[in-house]
Amino acid sequence: MTKASAQLVVDKAKVSFSGFVAVSDLTLRVAQGELRCLIGPNGAGKTTALDLICGKTRLAAGEVYFQDKPIHRLSEHAIARTGIGRKFQVPSVFRDLSVRDNLQIGRSASPGVLSNLFRFRQSRDKADIERLAELVGLEDELGTPAAHLSHGQTQWLEIALILAQNPLLILMDEPTAGMTQQETKKTADLFCRLRGKHTLIVVEHDMGFVRDIAQTISVMHQGKLLAEGRISEIESNQAVRDAYLGS
Ligand code: ADP
Numbered sequence: 001m002t003k004a005s006a007q008l009v010v011d012k013a014k015v016s017f018s019g020f021v022a023v024s025d026l027t028l029r030v031a032q033g034e035l036r037c038l039i040g041p042n043g044a045g046k047t048t049a050l051d052l053i054c055g056k057t058r059l060a061a062g063e064v065y066f067q068d069k070p071i072h073r074l075s076e077h078a079i080a081r082t083g084i085g086r087k088f089q090v091p092s093v094f095r096d097l098s099v100r101d102n103l104q105i106g107r108s109a110s111p112g113v114l115s116n117l118f119r120f121r122q123s124r125d126k127a128d129i130e131r132l133a134e135l136v137g138l139e140d141e142l143g144t145p146a147a148h149l150s151h152g153q154t155q156w157l158e159i160a161l162i163l164a165q166n167p168l169l170i171l172m173d174e175p176t177a178g179m180t181q182q183e184t185k186k187t188a189d190l191f192c193r194l195r196g197k198h199t200l201i202v203v204e205h206d207m208g209f210v211r212d213i214a215q216t217i218s219v220m221h222q223g224k225l226l227a228e229g230r231i232s233e234i235e236s237n238q239a240v241r242d243a244y245l246g247s
Helices: 046-054 076-081 099-108 117-122 126-135 151-163 181-194 207-213 231-235 238-245
Strands: 008-017 020-030 035-039 061-066 084-087 169-173 199-203 216-221 224-229
Touching (some): 035 046, 035 207, 046 076, 046 084, 046 169, 046 199, 076 084, 099 126, 151 181, 181 199, 181 207, 216 238, 231 238
Parallel strands (some): 035 199, 169 199
Antiparallel strands (some): 008 061, 216 224
C-alpha cells in the first residue's frame, strides 16, 4: 500500500515516558475499510500505538496522517472529531441507564463527549437506535439497565456507543478480554460485519479471534514493528514465533 492510498499513516513514530522509549520508529499504513490486528507480547507498545493515534499520548518524533491530514499535533478531542473512535479496555457505559437510553445519549453526543443532554432531548431517531442495538446483538435488551448486562453485552454496548458516532476509524484495545468463547465468537462475527464499512485497528491476544477477523496483522515487539502480513505469513515467521507465538 502506498502512503497516498492509506487512510491512516503512522510514520516513524516515537513515544517515550520519562526517557523510557515505549515505541520507536513505528510505521503503519492502514487502508480505508481494513481490519488490522495489532499483536505482540505484553509491554510491546500496542496500547501506546493506539494512544499515539488518538492523541492520548504525544509523539517525541514522527507523524500521524489521517485522510491525508496531519493529526499528531491536534488535541484528543479534535482527533475524535476527524472521525477516530476509541474503545478502551474498561467499558464506560452509563450503568444506571437502559441500553436504549445509553444509545440515545451516544447518538446525540459530540465525539468524545457523552454529556450533550440538550441534543439528547431532541433526538428522536428510534429506528437508528434499534438498528444499532440489533447490529451488536442487544435488540432484546433495549429496556435492560446496563448494570444488568453480562460482561460481553457491556462490551457490545460500548462498541454500539462508539458506532453511534459513525466513526471512520475505530481503535479497539483487547475487545474480547474476559469474554466467554461464545461471546468471543459473536464479537468476531460483529467485527466481520463492521469490516469494510469502518476501518478497525484491534489490539488482541486471542489468536483464534485474530485468525477469524484479521486481514493484515502487525506484530510489535519491544516498541518496534517486528513483522506484518497475513495470518499464514505471521504464523510461519520465525522471529514472530520466537518473540510471541512460541516455536
Ligand atoms: P502493550 O500494550 O503492548 O502491553 P504498552 O503500550 O501498554 O504495551 O506499554 C509499552 C511499554 O511502555 C511498557 O514497558 C509499559 O510499561 C510502558 N508504559 C506505557 N505507558 C506508560 C506510562 N504512562 N508511563 C511509563 N511507562 C509506560
